[in-house]
Amino acid sequence: MTLETDNEWSEKRRLILRDTLTFLSLTLITAVLFAVTLFLFRSFAFHREELAERWSARGREALASGRPDQAIVALRTALSYAPGDRTYELLLAQSLADAGHTEEAYNYFLGLWETQPGDGLINLRLARLTASKKDMQSAINYYRGAIYGTWEGDGALRRREVRLELARYLIAHHDLSNARTELLVAGGNAPDDVGLILTLAPLLEQAGAPTDALNYYKKVLARDPDNRTALEAAGRLEYEFGNFEESYRLFEHAEREHTEGGLDSTKQTSPSTVMMDNAARILALAPQRSLPAKERAARILKARDIAKKRFEACNAKATAASEMSSPLQTLAASWASKEATASLIELLKDPSRQDAAMKLIYNTEEQTEQVCGAPTGDDALLLLLAKSPKMMEQ
Amino acid sequence: MDERAVIAETPATRQEVSTEGRIARIAPDREERVFLLLSIFIGVISGLLVVSFRMAIEWLSVLLLGSAPSPHQPRLIIIPALAGLVIAVLTRFVFPNVRGSGINQTKAALYIHNGYISFRTVIGKFLLSALAIGSGYSLGPEDPSLQIGAGVASLVSRRFGMSKEKLRIFAPIGAAAGLAAAFNAPISAILFVIEEVIGQWSAAVLGSIVLAAVASVVVARSFWGPEPMFRIPTVTLRDSRELLAYAVLGIVGGFASLLFARALSYLRAALRRQPAWSQMLQPAVAGLLVGGIGYFGFTQVMGAGYEAIDQAMHSQFAWKMLLVLALLKIIATTLSFSSGTPGGMFAPTLFIGAMLGAAVGSFEKLYFPHLTGSIGSYALVGMGVLFAAFLRAPLTSVFMVLEVSGNYSIVLPVILANTIAYLISRGLQPIPIFEELTRQDGLYLPSMEELREESNLRLEDAMKPVTVPVLEGSQTIADAAATLANYKDHGSAHEILVHCGDGLWYAAKKEELEALFSTAGADSFEEPTIGSTELRGVTLEERLGDERTPILFPDLPLSSALPHFHRWPLLPITNRAIRGSLEGVVSLEDVLNRYQQGAHNH
Numbered sequence: 001m002t003l004e005t006d007n008e009w010s011e012k013r014r015l016i017l018r019d020t021l022t023f024l025s026l027t028l029i030t031a032v033l034f035a036v037t038l039f040l041f042r043s044f045a046f047h048r049e050e051l052a053e054r055w056s057a058r059g060r061e062a063l064a065s066g067r068p069d070q071a072i073v074a075l076r077t078a079l080s081y082a083p084g085d086r087t088y089e090l091l092l093a094q095s096l097a098d099a100g101h102t103e104e105a106y107n108y109f110l111g112l113w114e115t116q117p118g119d120g121l122i123n124l125r126l127a128r129l130t131a132s133k134k135d136m137q138s139a140i141n142y143y144r145g146a147i148y149g150t151w152e153g154d155g156a157l158r159r160r161e162v163r164l165e166l167a168r169y170l171i172a173h174h175d176l177s178n179a180r181t182e183l184l185v186a187g188g189n190a191p192d193d194v195g196l197i198l199t200l201a202p203l204l205e206q207a208g209a210p211t212d213a214l215n216y217y218k219k220v221l222a223r224d225p226d227n228r229t230a231l232e233a234a235g236r237l238e239y240e241f242g243n244f245e246e247s248y249r250l251f252e253h254a255e256r257e258h259t260e261g262g263l264d265s266t267k268q269t270s271p272s273t274v275m276m277d278n279a280a281r282i283l284a285l286a287p288q289r290s291l292p293a294k295e296r297a298a299r300i301l302k303a304r305d306i307a308k309k310r311f312e313a314c315n316a317k318a319t320a321a322s323e324m325s326s327p328l329q330t331l332a333a334s335w336a337s338k339e340a341t342a343s344l345i346e347l348l349k350d351p352s353r354q355d356a357a358m359k360l361i362y363n364t365e366e367q368t369e370q371v372c373g374a375p376t377g378d379d380a381l382l383l384l385l386a387k388s389p390k391m392m393e394q
Numbered sequence: 395m396d397e398r399a400v401i402a403e404t405p406a407t408r409q410e411v412s413t414e415g416r417i418a419r420i421a422p423d424r425e426e427r428v429f430l431l432l433s434i435f436i437g438v439i440s441g442l443l444v445v446s447f448r449m450a451i452e453w454l455s456v457l458l459l460g461s462a463p464s465p466h467q468p469r470l471i472i473i474p475a476l477a478g479l480v481i482a483v484l485t486r487f488v489f490p491n492v493r494g495s496g497i498n499q500t501k502a503a504l505y506i507h508n509g510y511i512s513f514r515t516v517i518g519k520f521l522l523s524a525l526a527i528g529s530g531y532s533l534g535p536e537d538p539s540l541q542i543g544a545g546v547a548s549l550v551s552r553r554f555g556m557s558k559e560k561l562r563i564f565a566p567i568g569a570a571a572g573l574a575a576a577f578n579a580p581i582s583a584i585l586f587v588i589e590e591v592i593g594q595w596s597a598a599v600l601g602s603i604v605l606a607a608v609a610s611v612v613v614a615r616s617f618w619g620p621e622p623m624f625r626i627p628t629v630t631l632r633d634s635r636e637l638l639a640y641a642v643l644g645i646v647g648g649f650a651s652l653l654f655a656r657a658l659s660y661l662r663a664a665l666r667r668q669p670a671w672s673q674m675l676q677p678a679v680a681g682l683l684v685g686g687i688g689y690f691g692f693t694q695v696m697g698a699g700y701e702a703i704d705q706a707m708h709s710q711f712a713w714k715m716l717l718v719l720a721l722l723k724i725i726a727t728t729l730s731f732s733s734g735t736p737g738g739m740f741a742p743t744l745f746i747g748a749m750l751g752a753a754v755g756s757f758e759k760l761y762f763p764h765l766t767g768s769i770g771s772y773a774l775v776g777m778g779v780l781f782a783a784f785l786r787a788p789l790t791s792v793f794m795v796l797e798v799s800g801n802y803s804i805v806l807p808v809i810l811a812n813t814i815a816y817l818i819s820r821g822l823q824p825i826p827i828f829e830e831l832t833r834q835d836g837l838y839l840p841s842m843e844e845l846r847e848e849s850n851l852r853l854e855d856a857m858k859p860v861t862v863p864v865l866e867g868s869q870t871i872a873d874a875a876a877t878l879a880n881y882k883d884h885g886s887a888h889e890i891l892v893h894c895g896d897g898l899w900y901a902a903k904k905e906e907l908e909a910l911f912s913t914a915g916a917d918s919f920e921e922p923t924i925g926s927t928e929l930r931g932v933t934l935e936e937r938l939g940d941e942r943t944p945i946l947f948p949d950l951p952l953s954s955a956l957p958h959f960h961r962w963p964l965l966p967i968t969n970r971a972i973r974g975s976l977e978g979v980v981s982l983e984d985v986l987n988r989y990q991q992g993a994h995n996h
Contacts, residue, residue, distance in 0.1 A: 015424070019424070019428065022554055026550065026553075027435075029439075030435060030438055030439055030442075033439060034438075034442055037442045037445055037617070038617075040446065040449060041449060044449045044452070044453065047453075048452075051456070054461075073462070073464065074462075076705075077462035083621070083704075084625065108708055108709075110627075110768075111625065111627050111708045111709075111770070114627055115625075
């Protein structure tokens with residue numbers, strides 16, 4: 001009995017020893033296997049990384065040289081060796097878009113967007129793709145996502161660029177009110193940079209906000225009084241607002257800068273020069289209230305003569321065509337009244353007759369424009385004056 | 395050839411059996427103690443091997459087919475054909491057990507060879523599957539990984555001198571570890587092994603399977619990272635009308651799996667009937683044809699095809715292209731697998747499912763743009779659909795999609811589509827593909843589908859009303875004898891039930907009670923006479939002692955009664971709600987009769 005127990009105990013000890021050794025060897029085998037696998041895996045991972053870089057470089061090159069189809073193949077291969085690499089994914093999506101695979105590119109970007117809905121660049125790409133798919137609301141949403149999203153590097157600059165792009169998109173789709181809002185926000189957040197303001201101001205004009213645009217040009221001129229672009233644009237806007245004196249000053253300043261800058265001094269017929277000449281002529285023609293009474297009355301008489309000739313020509317034309325319209329008949333009656341024949345002295349004596357004469361002049365220009373078409377020369381300038389009552393109050 | 399080879403894997407010898415008995419005698423708890431620890435080791439080693447296996451596949455692929463295989467490269471045809479020749483020679487002369495996917499071989503190891511898988515098979519499976527998949531055969535790495543894991547488990551458990559019973563259990567543990575590492579999805583791997591390899595939930599192995607699977611996935615993720623196999627797009631189901639589209643996907647998937655299964659079972663059987671010399675050429679011819687598909691523009695169908703699945707999920711193909719790819723993948727996989735080239739069917743199944751799903755999704759987007767489901771979600775559900783219908787693992791298919799997507803909102807479409815596809819496939823192809831393949835190999839492994847759906851007989855199926863005399867245990871011997879004497883037909887009763895005070899029952903034979911009464915002076919049931927006053931005052935249950943019939947309920951399996959008939963002539967069946975309340979009785983004859991009826995019904 002004791003012998004058997006001793007025997008069993010010794011067997012048990014041998015078994016424990018054997019199991020311990022087996023476990024130790026198993027641990028050792030596992031450790032060696034782990035080390036070998038790790039070594040191989042590192043080499044494998046390095047090789048994959050190398051392949052990914054090589055193919056992505058080919059993809060970039062193809063994309064840069066305008067071969068997006070080749071870029072797609074190369075970048076797909078790169079991604080098979082570096083799955084989930086953000087840069088390669090973005091490049092592939094861009095290649096798809098460039099290759100005209102709009103739907104695939106959209107889906108690809110959408111997949112990226114789903115993992116990173118706050119990424120500014122992805123939102124911007126999606127905005128452009130949805131815009132090309134004519135899905136305006138989605139495009140606006142993605143543009144806004146891009147504006148409020150995260151950007152690598154200079155986020156403020158990228159957001160502003162996106163906002164300007166959104167504004168251009170809104171302008172193109174005639175949503176001028178929202179475009180103006182975006183531009184004003186962009187301008188409000190922007191630094192006092194002349195170049196940027198000169199980008200914003202024309203967009204504001206396109207967005208139907210000329211007053212805001214003029215303010216921006218004035219802002220530029222406050223920082224850089226000799227900026228010719230701002231001078232010309234502001235002059236043009238002042239001209240359109242009927243501020244011919246200011247307009248002329250700005251145009252003249254711009255022309256001076258042009259000449260002083262050593263640029264071609266020969267006068268060219270540009271819209272700006274036409275407007276400057278017109279402004280100068282208007283200033284010479286307009287019977288402003290600020291003028292001495294005699295001078296003003298003389299100008300009224302001159303303007304009356306011009307308007308009368310315009311009426312007579314238009315009337316003759318209409319009579320020849322047997323199309324005497326009722327506005328012309330009313331005008332004919334007005335030209336037959338005593339207001340149409342008041343002398344210089346009569347005008348000087350009674351300022352109310354000056355106003356009546358001016359009213360007749362403006363009526364004539366406006367009515368004849370309707371009957372006989374747009375006037376030219378001084379008639380055109382008188383018509384412009386008729387539409388700019390502010391000028392006359394000066 | 396498979397059958398002979400599989401049977402040749404000879405397990406334990408007589409010496410091993412005697413060692414096993416000696417160990418069990420001197421250290422009876424040893425196996426239980428090392429069981430869980432070994433499971434972790436098996437998980438870790440399987441994980442490392444599967445990582446190496448995947449590396450080998452990718453390395454070979456780059457080496458043989460180039461870093462970016464594209465159409466019209468001659469090597470797309472040459473390499474698979476040459477690899478096929480090498481595979482055929484090595485399969486014939488060096489690694490005879492590596493043909494096929496690995497799932498049936500693991501089941502064969504479990505049910506026929508006591509969990510034995512040779513080291514040579516593991517090595518052969520690793521090398522030849524890697525070569526086949528790396529050279530472009532349309533096969534996947536998951537099923538071989540499963541067999542590699544099972545082989546590791548078999549090897550480790552044999553080294554520890556585990557008992558035959560434990561050796562059998564270790565094979566599915568390793569299988570789960572291998573599959574989990576390959577799939578990066580432990581829950582799906584565990585469920586698949588339970589659903590398709592073991593066939594039933596077994597508490598004895600569940601803990602170890604979970605440990606091994608988790609250990610292997612931890613190892614795999616430490617190398618590959620935690621990312622899932624595919625980039626999963628966001629999945630939402632905003633409009634319940636979209637379920638109709640998913641139902642259509644279920645129908646399409648059901649018929650596609652039917653086509654795939656029929657093609658595979660037909661071609662494999664036809665090729666196996668060919669002479670031995672032609673079987674040596676079959677992998678090369680299959681490689682040539684699969685390479686031809688790649689050469690003429692469809693490189694996506696070559697290899698496992700994960701990248702194409704990813705692209706389909708992210709809407710990179712038009713719906714017509716997706717359908718073409720699905721069809722070509724069915725052809726390529728049928729050719730690859732039927733030729734006897736080692737490799738798995740998981741990846742091709744997922745590929746076909748993803749393509750069909752994405753095709754249905756793209757079609758829906760095109761013609762029903764108001765529905766909002768992403769193409770990726772259709773591709774994902776499509777993968778589950780084919781998994782359920784072709785591999786006939788409906789539970790795993792649902793969990794696989796949930797695990798891979800990490801999104802619970804997809805559960806409704808998945809369940810709906812998978813169920814439809816599963817029912818279509820089952821209705822039109824009653825024999826699952828794995829079972830069909832084992833039959834072609836001349837093996838008869840248990841059908842997991844049948845096991846799952848087997849209707850177990852219960853005690854209530856054999857239970858009869860109580861017609862035997864019933865005595866109260868609190869009666870004295872004399873009273874009991876008198877009561878019994880008053881019973882109608884008591885002469886013909888051979889068993890008597892005694893209801894004891896503790897609510898339990900005692901089933902006595904007539905002879906046993908007669909002996910009891912005669913000892914107490916009550917000579918017989920017929921004529922009770924006054925005997926020893928002391929004994930006659932003793933109650934019946936006191937005389938019967940503490941022993942009682944086992945407590946059985948009507949819903950217990952019928953087999954649960956069998957062990958008790960050697961002691962008890964009759965077993966009372968009681969109510970679960972009211973202790974001791976009798977529902978009926980069963981005798982051995984009743985149980986056997988019911989089993990015979992059951993057998994006839996089958």
